[in-house]
Amino acid sequence: MKYALSTLAGATALAIMLIASPSMAEDDGIIVYNAQHESLTKAWAEGFTKETGIKVTVRNGGDSDFSNQIVAEGTASPADVFLTENSPAMVLVETAGLFAPVDADTLAQVPQDYQPASGKWVGVAARSTVFAYNKTKLTADQLPKSMLDLADPSWKGRWAASPSGADFQAIVSALLQLKGEAATADWLKAMKTNFTAYKGNSTVMKAVNAGEIEGGVIYHYYYFGDQAKTGENSKNVELHYFKNQDPGAFVSISGGGVLASSKHPKEAQAFLKWLTGKGGQDVLKTGDSFEYAVGKGAESNPKLVPLVDLQAPKVDATTLNSKKVTDLMTAAGLL
Amino acid sequence: MFPTVIAVFQLLPLDGSGTASDLMQSAVDLARSGLPSGTGRRARRRAPLWLVIAAIFVALLALVPLAFIIWIAVQTGWETVSALVFRPRVGELLVNTVLLVALSVPITIVLSVALAWLTERSDLPGARLWAWLCVAPLAIPAFVHSYAWVTMVPGLHGLWAGVLVSVIAYFPFLYLPVSAALRRLDPALEDAAAALGLGPRRVFWRVVLPQLRLAICGGSLLVGLHLLAEYGLYVFIRFDTFTTAIVDQFQSTFNGPAANMLAGVLVSCCFVLLGLEVLVRGEERYARVGSGAARHQQRTSLGRATIPSLLLLVVTTLLALGVPFVTIGGWLAAGGAAVWRLNEIGLALGQTLFLALAGALLATVAAMPMAWISIRAPGPLQRLLEGCNYIVGSLPGVVIALALVTITVRIALPLYQTLFTILVAYALMFLPRALVSLRASIAQAPVELERAASSLGRPPLQALWSTTIRLSAPGAAAGMALVALGIMNELTATQMLAPNGTRTLAMAFWSYSGEIDYASAAPYAFIMVAMSLPLTWLLYVQSKRMAGR
Numbered sequence: 116m117k118y119a120l121s122t123l124a125g126a127t128a129l130a131i132m133l134i135a136s137p138s139m140a141e142d143d144g145i146i147v148y149n150a151q152h153e154s155l156t157k158a159w160a161e162g163f164t165k166e167t168g169i170k171v172t173v174r175n176g177g178d179s180d181f182s183n184q185i186v187a188e189g190t191a192s193p194a195d196v197f198l199t200e201n202s203p204a205m206v207l208v209e210t211a212g213l214f215a216p217v218d219a220d221t222l223a224q225v226p227q228d229y230q231p232a233s234g235k236w237v238g239v240a241a242r243s244t245v246f247a248y249n250k251t252k253l254t255a256d257q258l259p260k261s262m263l264d265l266a267d268p269s270w271k272g273r274w275a276a277s278p279s280g281a282d283f284q285a286i287v288s289a290l291l292q293l294k295g296e297a298a299t300a301d302w303l304k305a306m307k308t309n310f311t312a313y314k315g316n317s318t319v320m321k322a323v324n325a326g327e328i329e330g331g332v333i334y335h336y337y338y339f340g341d342q343a344k345t346g347e348n349s350k351n352v353e354l355h356y357f358k359n360q361d362p363g364a365f366v367s368i369s370g371g372g373v374l375a376s377s378k379h380p381k382e383a384q385a386f387l388k389w390l391t392g393k394g395g396q397d398v399l400k401t402g403d404s405f406e407y408a409v410g411k412g413a414e415s416n417p418k419l420v421p422l423v424d425l426q427a428p429k430v431d432a433t434t435l436n437s438k439k440v441t442d443l444m445t446a447a448g449l450l
Numbered sequence: 451m452f453p454t455v456i457a458v459f460q461l462l463p464l465d466g467s468g469t470a471s472d473l474m475q476s477a478v479d480l481a482r483s484g485l486p487s488g489t490g491r492r493a494r495r496r497a498p499l500w501l502v503i504a505a506i507f508v509a510l511l512a513l514v515p516l517a518f519i520i521w522i523a524v525q526t527g528w529e530t531v532s533a534l535v536f537r538p539r540v541g542e543l544l545v546n547t548v549l550l551v552a553l554s555v556p557i558t559i560v561l562s563v564a565l566a567w568l569t570e571r572s573d574l575p576g577a578r579l580w581a582w583l584c585v586a587p588l589a590i591p592a593f594v595h596s597y598a599w600v601t602m603v604p605g606l607h608g609l610w611a612g613v614l615v616s617v618i619a620y621f622p623f624l625y626l627p628v629s630a631a632l633r634r635l636d637p638a639l640e641d642a643a644a645a646l647g648l649g650p651r652r653v654f655w656r657v658v659l660p661q662l663r664l665a666i667c668g669g670s671l672l673v674g675l676h677l678l679a680e681y682g683l684y685v686f687i688r689f690d691t692f693t694t695a696i697v698d699q700f701q702s703t704f705n706g707p708a709a710n711m712l713a714g715v716l717v718s719c720c721f722v723l724l725g726l727e728v729l730v731r732g733e734e735r736y737a738r739v740g741s742g743a744a745r746h747q748q749r750t751s752l753g754r755a756t757i758p759s760l761l762l763l764v765v766t767t768l769l770a771l772g773v774p775f776v777t778i779g780g781w782l783a784a785g786g787a788a789v790w791r792l793n794e795i796g797l798a799l800g801q802t803l804f805l806a807l808a809g810a811l812l813a814t815v816a817a818m819p820m821a822w823i824s825i826r827a828p829g830p831l832q833r834l835l836e837g838c839n840y841i842v843g844s845l846p847g848v849v850i851a852l853a854l855v856t857i858t859v860r861i862a863l864p865l866y867q868t869l870f871t872i873l874v875a876y877a878l879m880f881l882p883r884a885l886v887s888l889r890a891s892i893a894q895a896p897v898e899l900e901r902a903a904s905s906l907g908r909p910p911l912q913a914l915w916s917t918t919i920r921l922s923a924p925g926a927a928a929g930m931a932l933v934a935l936g937i938m939n940e941l942t943a944t945q946m947l948a949p950n951g952t953r954t955l956a957m958a959f960w961s962y963s964g965e966i967d968y969a970s971a972a973p974y975a976f977i978m979v980a981m982s983l984p985l986t987w988l989l990y991v992q993s994k995r996m997a998g999r
Contacts, residue, residue, distance in 0.1 A: 176701075284702065314964075318966065325604050327605045450695070
């Protein structure tokens with residue numbers, strides 16, 4: 116009897132634990148594989164839920180792991196929407212044929228420059244490559260004219276990057292498209308000798324600020340985000356925009372797409388439409404993400420250098436090759 | 451002091467290592483060797499078939515990640531494998547990893563032996579308090595140690611930073627078994643050596659230290675395996691090891707062959723450590739023979755060495771507890787009320803507790819058959835099965851997670867990203883912790899009770915339940931606490947395997963600190979430490995009890 120009782124108690128306890136498992140496997144609402152900054156997507160999801168009542172469950176990760184993960188999952192992917200920081204991950208999923216076409220009215224909200232001709236995904240935000248440098252260590256005339264200059268032996272031990280991040284890999288993919296495979300491989304090889312690796316762009320900026328290193332190749336918004344907070348990790352930092360159609364002036368498009376296998380296609384499309392519409396783009400203008408807004412007529416945060424002044428190189432986002440980039444970087448010993 | 455250092459180095463030429471499981475392992479071995487042999491040879495019998503089947507099932511499950519890596523290697527083909535394994539980057543990582551282990555482990559051994567001797571065998575003032583303070587750093591996850599150090603010394607990086615933080619974060623793993631072993635030593639042996647004319651130093655060297663061999667080996671292996679598996683600690687201080695490189699590859703390519711091949715090399719490193727431990731540990735007997743019981747030890751008077759000894763303990767405590775507490779406190783103060791996002795924190799806390807409890811339960815249940823067989827019906831099959839469990843327990847979480855992600859995606863899709871899979875991963879990773887504790891307490895439950903219950907007509911499972919399983923409950927609880935502690939601080943496998951929407955304390959901490967928002971990360975660090983402290987206390991009490999005091 117006692118035995119039966121304790122078995123019963125044990126089984127009940129286990130059952131309660133399994134049932135009460137706090138909001139882990141939600142079946143309602145949409146699941147977003149989010150490679151964007153957690154705080155930005157959180158603000159987006161909250162705004163969207165507030166307006167439409169549709170629940171959003173976010174799984175956070177990076178561009179590359181999610182894109183490869185979605186390909187591995189195939190049509191069985193639990194994700195409804197995929198958001199990235201850069202385009203190569205979008206291209207990977209699109210090439211695998213796993214995106215549903217984006218609704219026409221969503222596409223109509225974004226200029227042609229910020230979406231692929233295929234209409235399989237759409238730009239939701241953008242970011243610019245910069246050379247963040249420590250202004251007590253470098254003066255304006257000592258700055259590199261081009262990102263390619265950083266391969267020069269004179270830059271040995273003087274600059275940093277976060278090679279394991281999708282951001283830097285997107286910059287390399289632009290370089291690959293602009294200058295070809297041989298030049299990219301050479302540049303990466305020189306980079307391996309010259310640069311110092313950090314994990315994450317914030318960490319690179321922090322090190323630049325602390326004077327551990329003179330400069331680093333990162334995206335622009337880390338600086339503005341930190342300035343908006345306490346500025347303690349950016350007070351000695353200045354941004355250098357390469358401009359001049361340099362590979363280092365690359366503007367990367369953050370994309371959003373709806374999975375063809377989505378179980379909630381209507382809600383997923385609605386989310387994408389909201390992101391590219393007024394609601395989502397306003398979050399970029401007023402929030403603390405400091406990424407560029409890309410919607411038609413949408414304004415970016417006034418603190419930023421306007422997108423049109425950046426003289427970014429013409430890069431075809433639909434052919435950025437992430438696989439080739441990781442192969443080249445692995446071969447160069449950066450990964 | 452100096453002869454001690456030399457002695458340890460001579461005893462452990464490379465990086466001594468120990469029993470293939472967990473921190474109480476060596477203490478348990480010692481405890482077991484002293485138990486009455488009624489449960490051993492004389493009482494050997496055959497294990498019930500269902501128990502054997504259950505144990506085989508668990509062992510096979512444990513081998514899945516290993517089989518997976520071999521399978522991927524075979525599938526990838528030799529040419530690609532060799533291109534991915536024999537490249538300069540792997541060489542760099544290998545040098546980094548080997549240097550890290552080869553430097554950290556001996557330093558940890560010296561430090562732990564010194565601390566253990568001071569707290570157990572000397573008349574150091576406040577020895578009991580110091581003993582607890584030497585165990586308490588266990589409550590602080592390794593990546594929180596690192597976070598604290600990077601805050602304190604910005605720009606700290608590289609090999610020596612890795613060694614420093616590793617030693618600080620992991621020395622309790624060695625301190626615990628060594629101090630437990632020291633406590634159990636029979637002073638008669640030392641008396642005999644002294645009577646034969648050896649001075650105190652040579653007594654320590656030739657009599658005490660050799661008896662600590664099991665404990666040092668066990669603890670060192672444990673430290674070594676943790677060094678190989680740790681991720682967060684080395685990311686903060688920018689030191690690349692195989693584990694960080696595997697995670698980098700995973701982040702760049704998900705489950706690409708390069709990540710799996712790096713995992714293969716890492717697994718080989720684990721095997722090298724396991725093999726070294728077997729070589730160094732030897733097969734000597736450490737149990738006391740003869741009638742009567744060992745009397746209490748006398749504590750050595752430190753005399754003039756008291757002040758320097760106290761200084762060593764103060765410095766260790768400041769580095770291992772002071773730095774993290776001051777830093778977390780500092781960030782909490784800087785962040786103020788704004789960083790206590792109670793909704794978010796509450797959710798993370800609930801999910802973490804749930805995962806920790808469920809995982810601990812599963813690991814303990816899975817360890818039960820194996821633990822029973824290893825005590826009641828030991829034999830070659832049992833040793834083989836148990837070995838399987840320990841081997842998988844020594845694999846880094848990232849390797850196990852990588853295997854389970856790929857297997858569930860390719861073969862068992864309904865299990866993909868489910869609670870079930872993450873719990874299985876936890877059970878595999880932490881099975882040895884549960885096994886060790888269970889085994890020790892089953893050994894103390896008289897087999898006669900089980901037989902009596904059977905002969906009174908209870909069916910086998912019920913007989914087992916009403917006797918041995920109940921009596922082993924304290925051990926099971928200690929094991930569950932250990933497993934829960936591990937799960938609570940687990941990061942890499944949780945990130946890769948958890949169901950959608952999961953955000954544990956460790957994940958939240960990691961994501962904030964990745965954005966350099968150290969103040970927002972502080973409450974999570976604080977809660978993790980606060981929840982781990984009671985479990986660490988339990989562990990400390992358990993280790994004292996096992997050593998008979």
